[in-house]
Amino acid sequence: MSTSTDHGRPDPEATSPAANSDGRPVSDRGDTVCVIGAGASGLTAIKNLREHGFGVDCYERETGVGGAWNWRHDRSPVYASTHLISSKPFTQFPDFPMPDSWPDYPHHGQVLSYFERYADHFDLRSHIWFGTEVIRVQPVEGDRWDVTTRSTGGYGPERTARYAAVVIANGHNWSPKLPRYEGLEQFRGEVMHASSYKDPAQLRGKRVLVVGAGNTGCDIAVEAAQQASRCWHSTRRGYWYAPKYVLGRPADQVNDTLLALRVPLRVRQWLYHWTLRLTVGDLTRFGLPKPDHRVYETHPIANSQLVYYVGHGGIGPVPDVARFHPYAVELADGREIDPEVVVFATGYLPRFEFLDASVFGDSAGAGRPTLWLNAFTPGHPTLAVAGLLQPDSGLFTLSHWQTVLFARLLRARRDRPERAAAFASRVRERAGERYSGPVKESSRHWFEVGHADYLRAVQRALTELEGK
Ligand SMILES: Cc1cc2nc3c(=O)[nH]c(=O)nc-3n(C[C@H](O)[C@H](O)[C@H](O)COP(=O)(O)OP(=O)(O)OC[C@H]3O[C@@H](n4cnc5c(N)ncnc54)[C@H](O)[C@@H]3O)c2cc1C
Secondary structure, eight states, rough: OOOOTTTBOOOOTTTOBOTTSOBBBBBBOOOOOEOOOOOOHHHHHHHHHHHHHHOOEESSSSSSSSSGGOTSSSTTOOTTTTTTTGGGGSBTTTTTTOOTOOSSBBBHHHHHHHHHHHHTOOOOOOEETTTTTEEEEEEEEEEEOOOOOOOSSOOSOOEEEEEEEEOOOOOOSBBOOOOOOOOGGGGSSSSGGGGGGOOGGGGSSSSEEOOOOSSHHHHHHHHHHHHHEEEEEOOOOOEEEEOSSSSEHHHHHHHHHHHHTTTOHHHHHHHHHHHHHTTTTTTTGGOOOOOOOTTTTOOOEEEEEEEEHHTTTTTTTEEEEEEETTTTHHHHHEOOOOOOOEEEEEOOOOOTTTTHHHOOOGHHHHHHOOOBBBBBTTTTTEEEEEEEOEEEESSSHHHHHHHHHHHHHHHHHOHHHHHHHHHHHHHHHHTTTOOOOOOSSGGTTTTTOOHHHHHHHHHHHHHHHHHO
């Protein structure tokens, strides 16, 4: 039996006789499921669990929905010019289309308003505790979980509630990954991670070095080309800079047609090479390094402007940084440059600080759990991670289907335990399975998935769980 207020929320004053390992009181929430985070993945988890008949308590440390896309929050990684990199139909939730009047690649403000409308349409906000941070998640007997929370910023008392299941939807784009370089601490210029970059005014009139060639690094280099007095763009290797449009269509839509037709990887690579050859041509002509890998072996970079600005002299491609001096940066080829601002667009690392590393296995300390379908961990059938994916397309559709699968698994635990047991065996056998072709070894590709392969795998899991 859960102890709750009239609104179905845990009543902080009412506790059952249960206590956690420290002897502190625990509010028993019965069959209710806890969702951590109210970004894209958390919102769709609440919706899908509710639709399958479960009570949900979601904890969100910020004051609004939208996660990474909520620019009002300090931790949001979006900057003024952020637009979707994946196109609208391959990003949206399958049961909540973005408006037809919106462009192929909506602005981040539109993406946030999309989440706000989604939350209102499905009446999700009444299940969310805003300004509440999850600080501990501990397994207890019977595959249940004690979740300890406190107000964001550490004010107020800690509270623990016991849940039947937990969905971790805490995102993986908010904890900056910062490289170490000799001399960086002595460097006298301004150094920032891309997470602190918000507006091109931060670059205006300055000599800027952008480090990293992910989609964010390329966007910032393009902005620096237009605003800074000088822009160098340092990359570890050569990349394939793909245009956002191919044959007049968003590139991911063209790619998806090939995937739907099950065109083999080698043939898709060949077609992609030819498309690039016909559009941007030989990148080394622009002074860009020759890629040391085939297309699809690194996360796709969709940027139609980078090569354009390199071609117009606005961006100077340079190799990896070797070391920093107080007033200069030495490059791997021995050259020295003198930026005033260095922007590290070097990505983010996932963090699960509220969880003991043993829950996810040995590698969890590095933030890289071994999961099946990037979601399910062996030995903990009532725990799922949502959104721990780096797809070649949009994410929201994938989080939607992950959380539908988890809701059906929880239902099967009640109604068809033999199916749930078979699912648990699958998790043990297949944890760590990959859903992409070969990719370069880098933390950037830990969660890389081809969306078509991934969705087929989720579909198979749903069929095995529910089939006759
Ligand atoms: C610049 C940029 C561009 C991108 N472009 C695209 C794109 O074009 N298409 C695409 O699909 N994806 C894109 N992404 C990826 C993006 O991460 C996803 O779109 C999406 O935001 C992931 O949603 P999520 O809910 O999994 O995580 P998040 O959006 O990060 O949400 C996680 C939520 O959990 C909360 N939280 C975390 N820890 C706790 C805790 N301990 N207690 C309580 N709450 C907690 C956070 O406050 C946050 O609200 C982009 C990312 C960046 C940085």
